[in-house]
Amino acid sequence: SGRDGKTVCGYAGLCSSNQETVSSYQVSSSVGDTCSECTMIAGELISLLENQQVDAILKGVISEICTVLPISNCETTLDGYFDELVALLKNLDGKTLCSLVGLCVDTTA
Secondary structure: OOOHHHHHHHHOOOOOOOOOOOOOOOOOOOOOHHHHHHHHHHHHHHOOOOOOHHHHHHHHHHHHHHOOOOOOOHHHHHHHHHHHHHHHHOOOOOHHHHHHOOOOOOOOO
């Protein structure tokens, strides 16, 4: 179907054509710090949501999922939830998202 991990990785610009599976991200001095790692990953995720190719791939995945889910109006329903989730995530920064899921804790309180 063309939606394997390597294809998605390539569309997202995270893989090169020479069998590398991860791009050459700079490893920061905060490796091991869960909040910093989450913030970096969340920031990448949020920026990927701006990419129209990634959006199209995810919509295709929704379509494929709906072929096996016994939900009436599955594609319309999931597309609606997906669009709402993407809109919400685009309005957050990485640290806020990680705070919401409990991976960044404000210790100043």
